[in-house]
Amino acid sequence: MFKELFSRFIDLLDAVLFEPFRVENVISSWGTRPLKIISILILVLASVSAGGGYVFISPPFTGRSFIQFVVATAAHFLFFLFLPYIIAYIIDGFAQSKGKKGNANITVRFAKFSLSLFISIAAWAILLAQLGLKGQFGVITLYSIHYGFFIAVLVRGTSYIYDIKFRDSLMINIFTFILTFSLPVTMYFVIKTSFNPSLP
Structure with missing residues (x-):
């Protein structure tokens, strides 16, 4: 049973990250409760990885x-939540403005499972730190x-999801990127200010 669940989980991530044309069918094949459990698991793992990566790429290490x-980790948890x-x-609003049917429910779930990309933040932080990309520049790069x-x-x-042209989708998501990218970077500077590394 566990092996089957794991296979279905990998299939879900594969659909989200590589074959989005299968997303609606794959998501609809799951029950509501298992989807919530998976999204929470991804949320927790991404938050822990982001918290660890943030600390690792921001030396010096102190008490x-x-x-x-x-x-x-807690700040990233709220951010990813x-x-x-x-x-x-944002995406659903833009899509509807182009005459497409609203599909916010699938979009939310799609974005939740896409957060699995952030699970690799800690590994990338180690790599960037080894390449000398640390501190503020390292965080922005990360x-x-x-x-x-x-x-x-x-x-x-x-x-x-909305059956729109690639160009329209790109423009919508570039605008989304511009609106939301500053949130994690601002969060970094707030936390960094609160924990002055010069203090013991």
Whole structure:
């Protein structure tokens, strides 16, 4: 049973990240409760990875680093929790303005599962730190990479979910990117200010 559930989970992520034309059918084949459990699991893993990556790429490490990790994880959890709804609201609004039928429910779920991309933040943070990209520039680079991948997935998903041209989907998601990209970067500076690394 566990093996079958894992296979279905991988199939769901495969549809979201690589074959968005299958998303609606794959999501509809799941029950509501399993989808909630999976979205929460992705949310938690992405938040922990983002919190750890944020601390790792922002040396020096002090006695406050663990608290900084906990706060960063909690902040990312809240950010990732609300991000799919913000994105779905923007995308659905633009799609309807172009005469397309609203499909916010699928868009929210699609965005939730697309958050799985952020699970790799910690690994990317280690790589960037080894390449010397640390501090503010490292954080902006880290988020640019992941947000870029995230928006690229959303562009393809939006095209299929709303049956719109790639160019229209790209424009909608570029606007979405501009509106939401500053949120995690601003969050970083707020947390960084609260935990001055010069303090013990």
